[in-house]
């Protein structure tokens with residue numbers, strides 16, 4: 023694992039005030055929308071999904087309003103419009119776990135099952151067809167990723183996987199787990215590689231959110247036809263590593 027560079031961001035009064043207002047907003051909105059989604063348990067999946075979409079659109083709007091944090095995406099044209107795919111994404115922050123849902127739709131994600139215990143938010147998330155794994159039980163986790171992943175893809179949901187398995191600090195890189203690539207090999211669906219630098223503005227476990235523009239780069243689909251999972255994984259990891267270097271270079 024390469025050494026991360028320490029964020030040089032200064033937390034002034036506006037950062038504290040904005041982050042506090044956002045926190046209050048997240049707690050209240052999660053309560054209201056969480057209850058709405060749970061109340062809609064017997065409604066079709068699309069209804070609950072729509073409620074979640076509204077929650078995410080408002081959250082990202084408030085993130086910009088309160089904290090001056092927004093994002094820009096390059097490569098949206100690479101997202102297939104006629105078919106689902108597996109998205110292999112860099113993982114640095116909680117930001118990507120919600121924001122990718124604004125431009126890669128409809129989707130589900132492979133997530134650590136402890137998230138589903140978060141009152142109201144996690145309970146609501148549990149009704150949105152997540153692939154909830156126990157990271158301590160790798161064998162079982164891989165079987166769930168493949169079995170449920172194929173089901174979700176065939177019903178038209180993009181499956182978002184964070185192959186690093188945990189949030190990694192900006193500038194650092196953790197070897198990619200092969201789960202997402204194995205799902206591609208087994209399902210025949212393509213892989214969409216995705217790079218971003220969200221952790222520079224919304225660090226892991228950070229109450230403070232810093233102003234700026236998160237750069238997102240989406241790569242061309244990587245076909246999984248007649249390929250081994252290790253080759254698919256290597257292709258995706260190489261593309262994402264290169265894109266992260268470009269994001270870093272474009273900062274200067």
Ligand SMILES: CCCCCCCCCCCCCCCC(=O)OC[C@@H](O)COP(=O)(O)O
Nearest residue numbers: 052055056074077119131133134143146188189
């Ligand atoms: C209130 C309404 C709620 C509606 C839910 C909207 C949808 C939210 C999508 C959440 C998807 C979460 C994906 C998380 C993936 C995951 O599980 O990553 C683990 C890391 O993060 C944390 O691990 P770590 O960095 O090791 O602490």
